[in-house]
Amino acid sequence: MKYINIDKKNWANGLENLYGNYRLFGPVKNNKHHVLKELSKGELPDLNYINTLLSPKSIVFPQSETMFEYSLDESKEDHHILKEINKDYSPRALIGIRPCDAASFLLVKRNFDTPEYKDPYWLSAYEATIFIGLACSDPCSTCFCTSAGCGPFHEDGLDLLLVDEGENFIAKILTPRGENFIKSAGWETEADHMAAKKTIKNMKMKAEEKIASFVSTDQLKNKSTIDLYAAPFWEEIAFACINCGTCTYGCPTCWCFDIQDEVSKSSGIRMRNWDSCMYPLFTIHGTGYNPRNTKVQRVRQRFMHKLKYYVDKYGDGIQCVGCGRCIRLCPVNIDIRRICDIMNNYDSRSRLET
Amino acid sequence: MQNPYLPYPVRIDEIITETEDKNLKTFKLVFLNPDDEEKFSYMPGQFAELSVAGKGEIPIGIASSPTEKGFLKFTVNKVGLVTTCLHSMKAGDIIGVRGPLGRHTWDTLKGKNVVIIGGGFAFTTLRSSIIYMLDPLNRMNFKKIHVIYGARSPGMLLYRDELAEWETRDDINMHITVDGTDDPDWKYNVGFVPTITEQKAPPGNSDTYALICGPPIMIKFTQPVLDKLGYTHNHIIMSLEMRMKCGIGICGRCNIGKEYVCKDGPIFTLAELDNMPKEY
Numbered sequence: 278m279k280y281i282n283i284d285k286k287n288w289a290n291g292l293e294n295l296y297g298n299y300r301l302f303g304p305v306k307n308n309k310h311h312v313l314k315e316l317s318k319g320e321l322p323d324l325n326y327i328n329t330l331l332s333p334k335s336i337v338f339p340q341s342e343t344m345f346e347y348s349l350d351e352s353k354e355d356h357h358i359l360k361e362i363n364k365d366y367s368p369r370a371l372i373g374i375r376p377c378d379a380a381s382f383l384l385v386k387r388n389f390d391t392p393e394y395k396d397p398y399w400l401s402a403y404e405a406t407i408f409i410g411l412a413c414s415d416p417c418s419t420c421f422c423t424s425a426g427c428g429p430f431h432e433d434g435l436d437l438l439l440v441d442e443g444e445n446f447i448a449k450i451l452t453p454r455g456e457n458f459i460k461s462a463g464w465e466t467e468a469d470h471m472a473a474k475k476t477i478k479n480m481k482m483k484a485e486e487k488i489a490s491f492v493s494t495d496q497l498k499n500k501s502t503i504d505l506y507a508a509p510f511w512e513e514i515a516f517a518c519i520n521c522g523t524c525t526y527g528c529p530t531c532w533c534f535d536i537q538d539e540v541s542k543s544s545g546i547r548m549r550n551w552d553s554c555m556y557p558l559f560t561i562h563g564t565g566y567n568p569r570n571t572k573v574q575r576v577r578q579r580f581m582h583k584l585k586y587y588v589d590k591y592g593d594g595i596q597c598v599g600c601g602r603c604i605r606l607c608p609v610n611i612d613i614r615r616i617c618d619i620m621n622n623y624d625s626r627s628r629l630e631t
Numbered sequence: 632m633q634n635p636y637l638p639y640p641v642r643i644d645e646i647i648t649e650t651e652d653k654n655l656k657t658f659k660l661v662f663l664n665p666d667d668e669e670k671f672s673y674m675p676g677q678f679a680e681l682s683v684a685g686k687g688e689i690p691i692g693i694a695s696s697p698t699e700k701g702f703l704k705f706t707v708n709k710v711g712l713v714t715t716c717l718h719s720m721k722a723g724d725i726i727g728v729r730g731p732l733g734r735h736t737w738d739t740l741k742g743k744n745v746v747i748i749g750g751g752f753a754f755t756t757l758r759s760s761i762i763y764m765l766d767p768l769n770r771m772n773f774k775k776i777h778v779i780y781g782a783r784s785p786g787m788l789l790y791r792d793e794l795a796e797w798e799t800r801d802d803i804n805m806h807i808t809v810d811g812t813d814d815p816d817w818k819y820n821v822g823f824v825p826t827i828t829e830q831k832a833p834p835g836n837s838d839t840y841a842l843i844c845g846p847p848i849m850i851k852f853t854q855p856v857l858d859k860l861g862y863t864h865n866h867i868i869m870s871l872e873m874r875m876k877c878g879i880g881i882c883g884r885c886n887i888g889k890e891y892v893c894k895d896g897p898i899f900t901l902a903e904l905d906n907m908p909k910e911y
Contacts, residue, residue: 533883
């Protein structure tokens with residue numbers, strides 16, 4: 278594994294060199310919050326941040342995305358026939374994402390890249406993206422990444438990991454794509470391998486020690502789906518929920534979407550938009566019947582999906598990377614860490630005895 | 632990369648009003664590109680997304696059988712935005728079809744007795760199944776075939792000409808019924824589907840499978856009857872409905888537990904459903 282030393286004095290220059298070869302995306306401060314946006318020429322990402330308000334999923338999976346276009350004008354030969362449209366899948370670099378968010382793309386990929394069907398929009402954007410991570414040295418109190426399958430210096434899903442040493446970044450090259458990116462920027466100073474490795478190891482240990490909250494997930498796969506589904510705690514968990522859907526919009530691993538047609542005069546598009554299991558319209562039938570008609574059912578669906586259905590379907594942990602956004606953003610303080618522990622510790626037998 | 636969201640363009644070849652309330656119409660569709668018909672290789676029990684440009688898509692069971700070449704048939708109930716638009720369309724109009732979607736269970740049924748139980752307008756994929764099994768090339772692959780099919784009134788039965796033709800055959804046992812009728816010439820059964828099932832269906836055994844499709848109320852009252860007749864839950868095959876969008880297990884809304892009705896269903900055995908949350 279190769280380590281490169283990037284003197285911060287050369288940071289802007291390097292990004293300038295990259296500009297023609299990649300579309301650059303990074304965090305910038307927008308009033309109160311850091312948001313991800315495409316950087317214009319000369320614009321620098323602000324890497325002095327905890328994490329972005331929303332997750333970076335929109336870089337690969339936009340909140341609204343056109344799928345097809347068509348004409349309704351019957352004088353045109355191909356009227357009413359849906360056509361694919363050209364999209365910009367030129368190389369793009371996501372600079373400075375947190376390791377938890379990088380890991381989320383791998384969890385979500387399982388949904389969009391299946392043996393039977395490949396989602397061409399998600400996959401084309403994903404393949405066009407190079408992921409430049411920024412290790413977390415100051416995680417916040419809602420972070421629980423280390424018990425959600427990743428961590429503040431986690432490398433899965435990244436092409437390059439930047440570690441901020443104050444005057445410089447150490448860049449750990451993780452893939453050939455990461456190496457090309459570094460070359461393209463012109464950052465060439467190799468760091469002393471042993472020293473870099475040691476520095477990162479120490480910083481990683483210190484960062485992990487700062488993670489103050491945890492979830493227990495070890496029993497989830499052994500629990501019966503039917504028992505958890507029928508458990509008595511859902512009423513209490515859902516009591517305060519207002520079904521606003523903020524948790525699902527902020528979440529890096531929520532992938533549900535709706536498909537809608539939009540028409541203006543004689544031309545139309547078919548598009549997809551983020552959707553949320555918090556909304557009754559998500560599941561209502563044409564007849565008016567709704568299998569998830571109540572708030573409790575919808576809240577249960579969100580947590581059962583992340584912490585049980587996903588666990589059973591893929592056999593590789595929970596559908597959560599511990600970024601803590603849903604905890605920070607929830608207007609009524611619903612906390613996935615607490616619910617995860619309740620589910621993990623639930624014993625349907627003890628319920629019968631009491 | 633093949634785009635699984637892109638519908639095949641089709642032309643509406645014929646529209647048949649099926650029922651006396653005029654709320655059910657059958658659309659016979661012909662592919663604009665003959666190659667697409669080959670790509671759309673399906674089995675009875677599967678469904679497709681019908682796509683109306685400007686309105687959207689709806690998941691509808693395929694009513695034609697793969698043994699019928701040159702067209703697809705869908706019987707559509709007028710319910711919402713897309714179906715209402717479809718009902719106002721004319722022969723010659725262009726729509727789209729995306730699929731086939733969902734799984735089927737024909738490997739299980741080979742060499743078995745098949746009991747088809749249908750109610751109301753949920754008879755579409757069952758029609759597909761009957762046409763498929765009665766095809767001269769397929770009939771020897773199945774033992775006895777029973778069909779119990781009911782509707783509110785004679786005028787609400789789908790595919791009445793075909794029902795009459797099947798009644799005259801000796802290789803299929805038809806038990807048509809209506810909830811009630813004042814037609815003095817009605818020569819078939821009167822009674823609800825569960826009652827007729829109890830009277831006419833053969834007893835359950837390891838060689839017999841029941842295929843059920845109908846409104847929830849019919850299923851609710853037919854299930855105890857099948858239990859009484861000795862059908863085990865892995866010999867009862869049901870088709871579920873859910874609000875769907877993508878139809879390929881990606882958009883996330885039609886799950887029951889970890890199963891997506893669109894991709895892992897819509898066909899489930901009752902034994903499978905027994906192990907899933909009752910959220911449907």
